[in-house]
Amino acid sequence: MGYSHKTIEAKWQKYWSENSTFKSEDESSNKPKYYVLDMFPYPSGAGLHVGHALGYVATDIVARYKRMKGFNVLHPMGWDAFGLPAEQYAIKTGTHPKITTHENVQNFKNQINKLGFSYDWSKEINTTDPDYYRWTQWIFLQLYNKGLAYEEEVNVNWCPELKAVLANEEVVNGKSDIGGHPVVRLPMKQWILKITDYAESLLEGLDDLDWPENIKELQKNWIGKSEGVELSFDVDGFSEKIDVYTTRPDTLFGATYMVLAPEHPLVDKIVSSDRKKSVDDYILETQKKSDFDRTEVNKDKTGVFTGSFAINPFSKEKIEIWIADYVLISYGTGAIMAVPGHDERDWEFANKYNLPIIEVIKGGNVNEAAYTAKGNAKIINSNNEDTITLNDLTVDEGVSKAIDYISKSGIGKATVNYKLRDWLFSRQRYWGEPFPIIHTEAKIETVKENELPVLLPEVDNYKPSDDGKSPLSNINSWVEVRDVNNNIIGLRETNTMPQWAGSCWYFLRFTDPNNSSKAWSKEKENYWMPVDLYIGGQEHAVLHLLYSRFWHHVLFDLGLVSTKEPFKKLYNQGMILGDDGTKMSKSRGNVINPEVIIDEYGADSMRLYEMFMGPLNKSKPWSTKGLQGCYRFVNKLWSIIINENGSLSSRIKEDIEPDNETLFIHNQTIKKIGEDIENLHFNTAVSQLMIYCNHMQKCESLSRELVEELIIIIAPFVPHLSEELWSILGNKNSVSYQNWPSYDESLIQLDNVTIAVQVNGKLRANIEVPKDSKEEDVISEALSLENVEKFTSLGSVVKTIYVQNRLLNFVVK
RNA sequence: GCCCGGGUGGUGAAAUUGGUAGACACAAGGGACUUAAAAUCCCUCGGAGAUAAUACUCCGUGCCGGUUCGAGUCCGGCCCCGGGCACCA
Numbered sequence: 001m002g003y004s005h006k007t008i009e010a011k012w013q014k015y016w017s018e019n020s021t022f023k024s025e026d027e028s029s030n031k032p033k034y035y036v037l038d039m040f041p042y043p044s045g046a047g048l049h050v051g052h053a054l055g056y057v058a059t060d061i062v063a064r065y066k067r068m069k070g071f072n073v074l075h076p077m078g079w080d081a082f083g084l085p086a087e088q089y090a091i092k093t094g095t096h097p098k099i100t101t102h103e104n105v106q107n108f109k110n111q112i113n114k115l116g117f118s119y120d121w122s123k124e125i126n127t128t129d130p131d132y133y134r135w136t137q138w139i140f141l142q143l144y145n146k147g148l149a150y151e152e153e154v155n156v157n158w159c160p161e162l163k164a165v166l167a168n169e170e171v172v173n174g175k176s177d178i179g180g181h182p183v184v185r186l187p188m189k190q191w192i193l194k195i196t197d198y199a200e201s202l203l204e205g206l207d208d209l210d211w212p213e214n215i216k217e218l219q220k221n222w223i224g225k226s227e228g229v230e231l232s233f234d235v236d237g238f239s240e241k242i243d244v245y246t247t248r249p250d251t252l253f254g255a256t257y258m259v260l261a262p263e264h265p266l267v268d269k270i271v272s273s274d275r276k277k278s279v280d281d282y283i284l285e286t287q288k289k290s291d292f293d294r295t296e297v298n299k300d301k302t303g304v305f306t307g308s309f310a311i312n313p314f315s316k317e318k319i320e321i322w323i324a325d326y327v328l329i330s331y332g333t334g335a336i337m338a339v340p341g342h343d344e345r346d347w348e349f350a351n352k353y354n355l356p357i358i359e360v361i362k363g364g365n366v367n368e369a370a371y372t373a374k375g376n377a378k379i380i381n382s383n384n385e386d387t388i389t390l391n392d393l394t395v396d397e398g399v400s401k402a403i404d405y406i407s408k409s410g411i412g413k414a415t416v417n418y419k420l421r422d423w424l425f426s427r428q429r430y431w432g433e434p435f436p437i438i439h440t441e442a443k444i445e446t447v448k449e450n451e452l453p454v455l456l457p458e459v460d461n462y463k464p465s466d467d468g469k470s471p472l473s474n475i476n477s478w479v480e481v482r483d484v485n486n487n488i489i490g491l492r493e494t495n496t497m498p499q500w501a502g503s504c505w506y507f508l509r510f511t512d513p514n515n516s517s518k519a520w521s522k523e524k525e526n527y528w529m530p531v532d533l534y535i536g537g538q539e540h541a542v543l544h545l546l547y548s549r550f551w552h553h554v555l556f557d558l559g560l561v562s563t564k565e566p567f568k569k570l571y572n573q574g575m576i577l578g579d580d581g582t583k584m585s586k587s588r589g590n591v592i593n594p595e596v597i598i599d600e601y602g603a604d605s606m607r608l609y610e611m612f613m614g615p616l617n618k619s620k621p622w623s624t625k626g627l628q629g630c631y632r633f634v635n636k637l638w639s640i641i642i643n644e645n646g647s648l649s650s651r652i653k654e655d656i657e658p659d660n661e662t663l664f665i666h667n668q669t670i671k672k673i674g675e676d677i678e679n680l681h682f683n684t685a686v687s688q689l690m691i692y693c694n695h696m697q698k699c700e701s702l703s704r705e706l707v708e709e710l711i712i713i714i715a716p717f718v719p720h721l722s723e724e725l726w727s728i729l730g731n732k733n734s735v736s737y738q739n740w741p742s743y744d745e746s747l748i749q750l751d752n753v754t755i756a757v758q759v760n761g762k763l764r765a766n767i768e769v770p771k772d773s774k775e776e777d778v779i780s781e782a783l784s785l786e787n788v789e790k791f792t793s794l795g796s797v798v799k800t801i802y803v804q805n806r807l808l809n810f811v812v813k
Numbered sequence: 814g815c816c817c818g819g820g821u822g823g824u825g826a827a828a829u830u831g832g833u834a835g836a837c838a839c840a841a842g843g844g845a846c847u848u849a850a851a852a853u854c855c856c857u858c859g860g861a862g863a864u865a866a867u868a869c870u871c872c873g874u875g876c877c878g879g880u881u882c883g884a885g886u887c888c889g890g891c892c893c894c895g896g897g898c899a900c901c902a
């Protein structure tokens with residue numbers, strides 16, 4: 001009887017499920033805790049693909065390893081099930097998203113279970129479950145009560161063709177991602193979360209996180225902190241002042257004109273009558289442009305003169321005030337001082353409209369291009385006896401001096417700006433969490449906490465209305481809130497929350513998923529949080545990972561959670577590409593279906609191969625040939641331990657003394673596998689297992705004790721096979737909770753070591769000497785070698801470098 | 814344009830962080846077993862030269878230079894690929 005992956009895998013999956021093998025202990029456990037989390041999936045109709053599996057295999061190996069190391073492991077799985085595809089399917093077919101979601105979840109769960117993951121299914125959650133979104137609504141109320149949620153009229157992406165409001169990420173180059181229809185901007189009342197209040201907190205928090213540097217960098221850039229100064233310019237003939245934000249106050253003498261964003265409130269006031277028409281036309285023109293057109297970098301800059309002048313506070317010169325759409329109303333003060341000599345955008349604009357350019361930083365040629373050097377570049381042409389002189393200072397010195405002067409003279413103050421914008425938190429959709437909000441005539445009222453959840457009602461038509469309102473707005477019986485006398489006292493908010501909402505806190509719910517009176521108990525949260533290891537795709541670098549950190553910071557400030565940061569260590573799995581090296585996609589026809597692979601080669605081989613392919617965080621192409629190599633390995637391992645007839649191989653003996661080489665490899669393997677798992681270097685762990693297995697194959701007899709230890713350390717990688725071998729060896733319990741074997745460091749040290757002998761850095765010989773030999777002994781032995789002597793005799797040895805137990809290098813001149 | 818990653822055999826990749834480049838595997842070639850095939854096992858496998866020799870020599874980690882006894886690894890400049898951001902003053 002050979003190795004039959006189908007019977008073995010089905011057998012142990014059933015066993016694990018029936019025995020609740022992977023149910024974690026509660027917070028009263030005396031074991032240390034370890035929380036290892038996957039980014040929970042959106043259960044799409046397409047099912048699981050091999051790329052999903054990559055991250056899940058990695059976390060599963062860590063979870064299984066940590067259990068064996070004596071940790072109480074929380075390794076849960078759930079479903080991020082609100083969202084667009086189910087809703088669009090409903091629009092097309094009339095099938096309720098609840099039904100679609102349920103089917104997809106079943107499908108995903110079946111597929112996941114076939115891979116032999118050790119999830120604690122008693123903790124399964126689903127964001128669309130009222131028992132779950134009740135608490136999503138509850139957290140929203142906490143944010144609202146803290147003043148972090150507000151309503152505002154903002155432009156949304158409206159696609160007339162699809163009759164749908166699209167999220168920013170669903171709009172690509174001004175067209176809908178689906179179908180490529182034009183998208184226009186339409187003002188609508190929206191819920192906004194004040195994430196900008198937490199910009200500094202989110203930035204600071206990054207420092208202590210064990211996250212990939214590039215993800216931290218992405219978040220830093222996204223938050224986009226900039227330090228500068230805000231100062232006001234007097235407007236000639238008006239009492240109003242124009243505030244600008246600049247990071248380069250050292251170039252103030254070079255500010256030769258000003259630009260206001262077309263939406264700036266002062267435009268109307270200061271525009272001269274002869275310019276009114278052209279200014280109004282320009283404003284109208286910009287309003288028509290899409291955001292895409294406005295933010296296109298390479299387009300020609302446009303603008304018009306307002307007819308008014310401002311006074312440069314340093315030079316006291318009169319400078320023109322323009323409006324132009326390259327200045328954004330949403331950043332800084334919505335107005336800038338333009339320094340064409342030293343800012344590329346301003347230079348381009350000044351060049352086009354013949355505005356004056358003054359050189360105030362030495363080094364470039366401002367007639368040709370803006371000169372943007374900073375740091376130690378020298379300031380020139382910046383002197384006014386009545387105000388300030390910056391001449392001959394470096395840029396850095398000039399910045400400090402200018403800020404100093406600006407704040408002392410009362411024209412402005414040092415300021416910090418962030419690129420981060422507040423978070424548009426509502427969608428005009430059906431399949432999402434309803435807001436616990438009621439609009440009455442006078443004000444906004446919140447639904448009482450004990451009346452949560454606000455249930456999502458049944459609807460007949462999932463389409464948004466023509467004016468872009470959510471399908472919920474059509475259900476009067478739900479929208480209208482009545483008092484006991486059946487009088488309408490308010491209208492429910494009909495927008496729903498975006499898909500990010502549920503994933504902002506799911507890791508907290510996993511600590512206490514069945515709590516019906518609270519979102520989580522303090523004890524459980526305190527025991528399990530933070531997440532020790534979080535693995536998922538890099539595509540969530542700034543959205544999910546920033547939003548959930550934001551909520552967590554708020555919850556921390558409210559005293560509702562015990563750590564400021566939710567995810568201690570983050571790691572991104574790479575993509576698995578098709579065997580042609582391109583992204584797996586249906587249209588390319590290079591999609592690998594994990595079920596087909598499991599059917600033919602088994603989950604154990606697939607797990608092993610996905611880990612063996614290369615470093616976890618790299619993209620790498622799939623190769624079914626490569627997978628076959630792992631399948632061969634698994635079979636080889638089986639046939640070493642198990643006979644043809646299915647019983648234990650006679651090679652395995654109770655009372656044999658393993659030879660030194662075997663002990664060396666055995667101990668080295670235990671050490672390396674443990675270290676590699678801790679460092680997430682699964683590919684090298686697998687190759688070490690192969691090395692060990694290749695060695696075992698050559699051994700005539702094997703020590704039962706060592707074989708048992710081997711089975712334990714391979715169990716995280718190939719759990720089904722290990723359970724089967726473990727039981728054939730006569731063990732009654734699951735291998736999953738065996739203690740991880742320890743290794744003997746002294747056995748990993750060999751008695752003899754090979755020393756590389758080099759002459760002038762080139763390898764000339766290898767010698768084997770006893771470990772820790774004396775330097776002079778090694779040198780004299782090396783010098784006596786023919787091939788070494790040949791090269792040392794070409795000159796005289798002027799220096800000798802000796803690296804203990806490793807290398808000897810003669811420097812000959 | 815700016816900010817991150819990354820360039821090592823025919824292929825996926827290793828290399829204890831400055832110390833024998835190519836572990837482990839795939840593919841390829843050769844052999845054993847077999848009537849044959851599959852499976853399995855054994856051998857070869859960066860390039861060039863040389864040899865009776867699996868003595869040996871030279872070259873080789875994207876390119877050019879540097880530091881060092883010694884560089885895939887560190888420093889400077891450049892080229893290419895992947896990802897992210899993009900008029901943020």
